[in-house]
Amino acid sequence: MLLYGVPILVIVVTLWVGYLGFKFYVDEVIKK
Amino acid sequence: MEIIDWVFLGLYFALLIVIGVQTIRRIETPEDFAVAGNRIIWPVFFGSLAASFLGGGSSLGNAGETFKDGYVYMFAFFAFAIQTVLVGYFVAPRLKRYANAQTVGDIMENHYGSTARLLTGILSVAVCAGILGAQALAVGTIFNTILGVSTTVGILIGMSIVVLYSTFGGVWAVIQTDMLQFVFLGVFLPVTLIIGLIKVGGPEVLMTSVPNAHLSFMGTWTLGLFVSVFLAFLLGETLVPPYTQRAFSTPDPANARKGYVMSGIFAFFFFFVSASIGLVALALYPNIAPDQAVPTVVKNVVPVGLVGLVVAALLAVVMSTASSYLNSIAVVFVKDIYQPFINPNVSASRKVWLERGLSLVVGGAAILFAVSVPSIVDALLYSYALWAPTIIIPLILAVMWGFRSKPAALSAIVAGGVVAAVWTWVLNEPFGITGLVAGLVVNVVVFAVVYKVAGGERRSAPVAVSEGK
Numbered sequence: 133m134l135l136y137g138v139p140i141l142v143i144v145v146t147l148w149v150g151y152l153g154f155k156f157y158v159d160e161v162i163k164k
Numbered sequence: 165m166e167i168i169d170w171v172f173l174g175l176y177f178a179l180l181i182v183i184g185v186q187t188i189r190r191i192e193t194p195e196d197f198a199v200a201g202n203r204i205i206w207p208v209f210f211g212s213l214a215a216s217f218l219g220g221g222s223s224l225g226n227a228g229e230t231f232k233d234g235y236v237y238m239f240a241f242f243a244f245a246i247q248t249v250l251v252g253y254f255v256a257p258r259l260k261r262y263a264n265a266q267t268v269g270d271i272m273e274n275h276y277g278s279t280a281r282l283l284t285g286i287l288s289v290a291v292c293a294g295i296l297g298a299q300a301l302a303v304g305t306i307f308n309t310i311l312g313v314s315t316t317v318g319i320l321i322g323m324s325i326v327v328l329y330s331t332f333g334g335v336w337a338v339i340q341t342d343m344l345q346f347v348f349l350g351v352f353l354p355v356t357l358i359i360g361l362i363k364v365g366g367p368e369v370l371m372t373s374v375p376n377a378h379l380s381f382m383g384t385w386t387l388g389l390f391v392s393v394f395l396a397f398l399l400g401e402t403l404v405p406p407y408t409q410r411a412f413s414t415p416d417p418a419n420a421r422k423g424y425v426m427s428g429i430f431a432f433f434f435f436f437v438s439a440s441i442g443l444v445a446l447a448l449y450p451n452i453a454p455d456q457a458v459p460t461v462v463k464n465v466v467p468v469g470l471v472g473l474v475v476a477a478l479l480a481v482v483m484s485t486a487s488s489y490l491n492s493i494a495v496v497f498v499k500d501i502y503q504p505f506i507n508p509n510v511s512a513s514r515k516v517w518l519e520r521g522l523s524l525v526v527g528g529a530a531i532l533f534a535v536s537v538p539s540i541v542d543a544l545l546y547s548y549a550l551w552a553p554t555i556i557i558p559l560i561l562a563v564m565w566g567f568r569s570k571p572a573a574l575s576a577i578v579a580g581g582v583v584a585a586v587w588t589w590v591l592n593e594p595f596g597i598t599g600l601v602a603g604l605v606v607n608v609v610v611f612a613v614v615y616k617v618a619g620g621e622r623r624s625a626p627v628a629v630s631e632g633k
Binding site: 133134135136138139140141142143145146147149150152153154156157160161162164 | 183186187189190203205207208210211336340343346347350351354355357358361367370430433434436437440
């Protein structure tokens with residue numbers, strides 16, 4: 133459970149933070 | 165590696181360079197170069213900080229040590245995550261009360277005077293240079309062990325890209341590339357674990373394939389060994405320059421706290437992933453050297469098409485750490501040494517170019533030393549052991565409780581550093597007590613005694629750090 137659950141959790145959190153980071157990048161770097 | 169893997173790896177490098185180029189125009193002032201104009205919101209701070217502190221030690225090192233000793237190493241490594249959560253909750257928000265601060269030296273001068281800034285600056289540069297050099301060597305090792313590329317060529321390729329984007333885009337480039345690197349390491353290392361588990365035959369088979377001691381809390385370690393390693397991880401990297409600098413990059417205390425704490429929580433799970441890859445390696449390839457755990461799993465288990473991305477993830481782990489420390493060296497040298505002690509009237513635009521020039525020169529030197537004189541990198545890494553016994557206590561006392569006493573701080577820094585150095589390298593750590601602990605104890609005692617004798621004051625609300633100092 134832990135051995136599959138933890139890596140999946142890490143991937144999900146990473147993708148979510150990556151998405152928020154990408155939005156920030158577009159707003160702060162690309163559009164400015 | 166197949167062509168498709170090389171294509172993915174090439175795309176990763178290209179993306180880093182594109183981000184570096186795109187962020188150049190965000191650098192107009194020294195504040196942009198050092199703290200991204202204080203515009204880094206918590207998710208970006210979280211990803212960037214995690215990418216910075218998740219280096220070779222927490223991935224390749226953690227997997228290798230778990231391969232050798234079991235989960236006990238991971239439990240000791242959890243000390244770093246605990247420290248990150250605690251610093252994030254209690255200290256990070258308070259750092260934002262120092263208006264315009266960019267370095268640890270800014271805080272130290274505010275509370276303990278200009279000599280404390282100089283000492284902090286020198287130590288910061290030495291610590292960062294050692295860690296930068298170590299990451300450069302790690303880049304070469306990854307290229308060599310997984311791709312079969314010579315270490316020298318690997319260091320030249322990987323570190324040239326780091327130097328390129330760090331020089332031109334400053335901390336804006338470092339943070340934005342950190343985010344890309346965070347996604348790579350946070351996705352493809354867990355993917356490697358899942359593929360490895362399937363190859364082993366599932367978690368149940370893995371549990372029965374490794375010695376029971378590898379799964380227990382203490383393994384075969386003694387309590388003394390566990391405590392000393394735990395303390396080293398708890399204190400060794402606390403508030404080192406890049407982490408502090410990153411906290412300064414946030415717009416307010418709430419963003420600083422949220423991002424810092426969440427990166428600490430994330431670290432627990434990441435350490436579990438990298439440690440478990442070590443166990444997968446042990447189950448599948450019990451006769452390899454421990455430090456080959458991750459490279460062996462990647463080479464033999466990960467399918468074509470994914471190998472390039474996993475290698476990019478491993479390089480992301482070390483390159484993001486390298487760029488953070490490279491940027492800190494440039495910023496700290498200019499802010500804590502050059503401007504206050506060599507050229508107080510330096511203009512803002514000249515500071516930016518000086519920081520860029522230093523990034524280039526120091527990055528070039530790191531490549532040169534890593535390629536030709538790795539013993540210099542080893543020597544610089546010794547300074548890493550001096551950070552905790554010198555700076556952390558005066559810094560935390562200042563930030564948390566407003567302590568202000570020049571003699572107490574200066575004598576504690578010098579005494580802690582000298583005792584840690586002598587205890588470690590002259591006495592060879594007698595009684596099983598590490599230099600970190602001995603130095604830290606002396607650091608605390610000397611601060612307390614001198615503060616009591618020489619006096620000082622406590623002013624919790626810090627005075628804003630003046631512009632450009």
